[in-house]
Amino acid sequence: MTNIVLFSGSSHQDLSQRVADRLGLELGKVVTKKFSNQETSVEIGESVRGEDVYIIQSGCGEINDNLMELLIMINACKIASSSRVTAMIPCFPYARQDKKDKSCSNFCKTCGQYAVGGWADHIITMDLHASQIQGFFDIPVDNLYAEPAVLQWIRENIAEWKNCITVSPDAGGAKRVTSIADRLNVEFALIHKERKKANEVDRMVLVGDVKDLVAILVDDMADTCGTICHAADKLLSAGATKVYAILTHGIFSGPAISRINNAAFEAVVVTNTIPQEDKMKHCTKIQVIDISMILAEAIRRTHNGESVSYLFSHVPL
Numbered sequence: 001m002t003n004i005v006l007f008s009g010s011s012h013q014d015l016s017q018r019v020a021d022r023l024g025l026e027l028g029k030v031v032t033k034k035f036s037n038q039e040t041s042v043e044i045g046e047s048v049r050g051e052d053v054y055i056i057q058s059g060c061g062e063i064n065d066n067l068m069e070l071l072i073m074i075n076a077c078k079i080a081s082s083s084r085v086t087a088m089i090p091c092f093p094y095a096r097q098d099k100k101d102k103s104c105s106n107f108c109k110t111c112g113q114y115a116v117g118g119w120a121d122h123i124i125t126m127d128l129h130a131s132q133i134q135g136f137f138d139i140p141v142d143n144l145y146a147e148p149a150v151l152q153w154i155r156e157n158i159a160e161w162k163n164c165i166t167v168s169p170d171a172g173g174a175k176r177v178t179s180i181a182d183r184l185n186v187e188f189a190l191i192h193k194e195r196k197k198a199n200e201v202d203r204m205v206l207v208g209d210v211k212d213l214v215a216i217l218v219d220d221m222a223d224t225c226g227t228i229c230h231a232a233d234k235l236l237s238a239g240a241t242k243v244y245a246i247l248t249h250g251i252f253s254g255p256a257i258s259r260i261n262n263a264a265f266e267a268v269v270v271t272n273t274i275p276q277e278d279k280m281k282h283c284t285k286i287q288v289i290d291i292s293m294i295l296a297e298a299i300r301r302t303h304n305g306e307s308v309s310y311l312f313s314h315v316p317l
Contacts, residue, residue: 009057018292059093086122090273095129127248164214211239221249225256
């Protein structure tokens with residue numbers, strides 16, 4: 001491919017390198033540093049004049065710093081006369097703050113429309129917490145799905161997958177779970193949960209029959225993992241033979257790792273939208289699905305003006 005430059009932010013350089021290798025490209029030269037007062041400085045080390053620029057920066061780690069770094073990189077490329085700047089954000093930050101709840105502000109819209117959307121020409125992300133978040137932007141947004149890669153993992157790694165049931169840990173994920181169940185031709189169930197407050201579940205009610213079945217919990221993200229660990233206990237007590245959890249974004253903050261280690265999961269499977277190397281050292285149950293080929297193909301298709309809808313149901317070879 002010609003007239004294309006791929007840059008990596010500092011949030012997930014391993015994923016950026018995998019995408020670059022898949023495309024047969026070298027990552028562009030960029031130097032990021034912080035001044036003594038913690039201000040972020042970014043220096044683009046090559047010409048981007050007239051180039052189609054892609055910046056990979058996931059919403060993880062030091063989220064606020066990484067978001068500011070992304071905005072500075074976008075601005076640096078824009079004022080250097082690039083033809084187009086696409087922000088590839090595998091895990092979109094602030095996606096859980098997608099609605100005005102009580103006195104809380106809808107910061108996801110601020111982050112989307114007025115921050116990233118106000119600078120970039122195009123955004124590519126994966127499994128937004130709520131698909132309607134795409135409406136917060138005034139620029140094109142491609143929301144990719146991990147579902148094809150998840151289906152492939154299930155068929156290749158769960159021997160009893162034909163005798164399984166997919167389970168949503170909350171009502172909001174029902175559409176995602178039923179889609180996977182339909183493509184596997186299996187049943188589905190969901191868990192209704194009531195929260196005392198954020199990150200703390202009060203009560204769970206299972207809707208569906210999981211007796212003598214392999215239960216596969218599916219969700220877009222897991223943070224402190226209280227929900228999925230409670231859900232695993234609920235499924236086992238209801239007669240499930242085994243429990244797997246498959247998540248797109250494994251945030252795993254606070255007590256998450258210790259909770260997973262103490263829970264009865266066969267495996268907790270996540271994609272590499274967020275780095276997992278350190279977490280895997282402390283938890284052998286965590287397994288990773290590489291989605292770099294999906295991101296790389298999305299870049300190739302976008303650069304060549306092709307449709308990306310093929311990626312909604314297929315994993316690139």
